Amino acid sequence: MADACLSPVLRHHVAHLTEALAGVRLLFMQSNGGLVAAHAFQGKDAILSGPAGGVVGGVRTALRAGFTHIVGFDMGGTSTDVWHFQGTDKDAYERVSETVVGGVRLRVPMLHIHTVAAGGGSLLHPDALRFRVGPESAGADPGPMSYHRGGPLTVTDANVLLGRLQPGFFPAVFGPNADAPLDKTAVEKAFGHLAARLGQTPEAVAEGFLAIAIDTMARAIRRISVERGHDITTAVLCCFGGAGGQHACRLADRLGIGTVFLHPLAGVLSAYGMGLAEMRTLRERSLEEPLAEGVLNPVVADLTTLTRADLIAQGVPAHTMTTRCRCHVKYAGSDSALEVPFGPVAAIGDAFTTAHRRRFGFVTDQPLMVERVCVEAIEKQELFGIEPASLTADEAKYSLTFRDADTLRARASQAEDGRGVLPVRGSLCASSSEDDTIIGTPSFDPPSPAFDPPSPASETVCVGRVTVPPPVATVAMAVEGIFTPTPVHARGCLPVGARLNGPALIAEAHATTVLEPGWQTVVNGQGALILTRIGPRSFSSSPGDGTVDPARLEIFNSLFMSVAEQMGAVLQNTAHSVNIKERLDYPCAVFDAAGNLVANAPHIPVHLGSMSDSVRAILRAHRQDMLPGDVYCSNAPYNGGGLTPGSMPPGSRTILEEGILIDDFRLVRAGRCDEEVLRALLRGGPWPARVPARNLANLKAQSAANETGVAELKCLVATYGLAVVRAFMGHIQANAAESVRRVIDRLHDGTFAVEMDDGAVIRVALRIDRTARRAVMDFTGTAPQSSGNTNAPRAITRAAVLYVFRTLVEDPIPLNEGCLAPVTIVIPPGSLLDPRPPGGGGRRQCGNQPGGG
DSSP states (O other), rough: HHHHHHHHHHHHHHHHHHHHHSSSEEEOOOOTTTTGGGGGOGHHHHHHHHHHHHHHHHHHHHTTTOOEEEEEEEOOOOOOEEEEEESSSSOOOOSSSOEETEEEEEEEEEEOOOOSSSSTTTTEEOOOOEEEEEEEOOOTTTTTTGGGSSSOHHHHHHHHHSSOOGGGGGGBBBOOOOOOOOOOHHHHHHHHHHHHHHHHHHHHHHHHHHHHHHHHHHHHHTTGGGGGTGGGGGGGEESSSSSSSHHHHHHHHHHHEEEEOOOGGGGHHHHHHHHOOOOEEEEEEEEEEEEEEHHHHHHHHHHHHHHHHHHHHOOOOOGGEEEEEEEEETTTTTOOOEEEOOOOHHHHHHHHHHHHHHHHOOSSSSOEEEEEEEEEEEEOOOOOOOEEEOOOHHHTOOOOEEOOTTTOOOOOOOTTBBOOOOOOTTTTTOOTTTTSOOOOOOOOOOOOOOOOOOOTTSSOOOETEEEEEEEEEEEEEEEETTTEEEEEEEEOOOBBBBEEEEEEEOOOOOOOOOOOOEEEEEEOOOOEEEEEEEEEETTTTSSSSSSSOOHHHHHHHHHHHHHHHHHHHHHHHHHHOOOHTOOOOOEEEEOOOOSSSSEOOSSSSGHHHHHHHHHHHHHHHHTTTOOTOOOOOOOOTTTTTOSSOOOTTTTTOOOGGGGGOOOSSEEEEETEEEOOOHHHHHHSSSHHHHHHHHHHHHHHHHHHHHHHHHHHHHHHHHHHHHHHHHHHHHHHHHHHHHHHHHEEEEOOEEEEEEEETSSSSEEEEEETTTTTTTEEEEEETTOOOOOSSOOOHHHHHHHHHHHHHHHHEEEEEEEOOGTTTTTTEEETTBTSSSTTTHHHOOHHHTTTTTTTT
């Protein structure tokens, strides 16, 4: 459907462009990371073609700089794209065959890129309760407020206010006539009004919004790393895009990454990457066959012939091609296929076992199936060779030079005894030896310094044998809340091997890089900036006490949600059950000390309202003897929570017929797992568990998820302090309660009744107390409990009410206990919605899930 809509329009534009460029070989970038001839370009392959150029550019340039584990961070005006790469093979991009873009599900190979609505133009939403950043964007017109076109406050404006973007280092291309500089005055006035309304300083408000934007981008990177089993703390953060350098250091700190890479063309790296890309074509074939050479080899041979023919049809000589073949392998009965290189069957099996253990933490004895085979034909292009730079031993590890296929060399100037450096204030400059090609950057006049440059920064500085030119200006930039004299360096004037310590601004034609305190940058032989943290990380935005403010409330919302999401990723990766791994039929959540839900991962909602009751039941029974590391299991619907013991047989009449009932069982005591008792429990009763080993493995996976949550919460406590973390657990619930009260203010009294298939009636009445801003959901009059399994345990009813009220809140608040704080739920005991033991409830539990039958 998407291709049918896009391709006709695309072909029309391509035809006009081809006609206008008669005689020119016209190639287009595809979402899969390769180029394609104009006549073969299709709409389905164009959707992520721009960001795909950034992936190619980031991977190629970072590999050339010696980095083999890369996290890409492309921040532009409306959004941020993130991706992951690991290895030395420049063609080993991470791809997905099915994804959702703009709400449309596409099944087409494309690079694995995750996009979030957080860019320089993302709108700042001030509220007395919470701050939000995006997802709306100011776009290019009117653009941010500082663009002189009447736009709203954005992330870019926050950077302007804080001095992280200096109007004097931007061309005067703004305003209705495209001849005005950035309008800092309007930004200061707008933030001043906002700060007065909130009782804060303008700088504190701007810093709060920036912290929220950073956190949004950090969560996006965790989604393409942690959830896929990657440890990114040893990776390099490859930053590019017009706004990437402004936030690079802060984002790296948020992720625990200690190295940042910024190519000289970081501001336009997506376009540069398209120039580095090769022509390539991919073909896939679904198999769903057992892993066997007799099955694979004919398919691979056929796909290889077809992909090579595709490139030949686009004018690529056969002798310039190479092919790559990958197999997507999975265990029989599973949908979790992993990509491994094609080869002998034994090698494929070994590669899959290694990948499965790394991704999911376990392997099984199930037979292997080949889900599909993918063959890729690539036009070989030796665009760049690598040669060592003539630097000191200490600098050599950062330094590589490059040469293009046409022998046009463009080497960054290597300083020697000060030669090659023009320390001219007021211009971006570069010089070279006679046989070098200069990559120039335009000159400009900097603003008058807000401060006199402090000595000795006003003089040329020598670091070893490398001469570092003086800053072109010294300006005021907010550093940890205080405006501080900060040097501005022209990137084009920095020689190879130059080192700078933060705080500093590095200005260039396409972007600005903010070097934060505790960070150092070195210029490598490509002219790239290698940023490294050299001091301890500071958390200046952390509250000294538990006092709530709108920015920190949003940050802690995100922090707690991130903990739950990482728990969910660990559980999904390590569980054996298809129901968990692929259907996401599980809950992961964070609770406070009283057992109240604070934040949950976005999984099946019916679990979430019932979990608090389960946790509180365990706390009531074991608060006095509970030890660190203890793990408890419970699926008893009548003891504080739970849904159903296991299966959902259509003819069950009691809860005992629906599986093994586990009521408050301590699985782990002080770090020791009581496996034998659990195995006996699972094998007991008239309807024992079918595969106890799988149940035990799933429970161990849940324990591992809990350990992840514990570790993440300990990190929060170490960073912010226990009192602050506890305080914000309460603040977040209070915010949710106030959000629901705003909904209650708009509701009216009402009643509703529905008759079920068996004639039983469910009745509900909504009563609003406008003075107290409270609501009563009264199910009085609901039919008595059924003798079959169409009952809904009280926890399920509560979960449904919680979910309904959450859906009425338009703001993106987390689903937590506060949503029900202003709601009283009345359920008659012994009714369909609160049955007495041992009434069955499997079918009603399923039917109460949103989207269920």
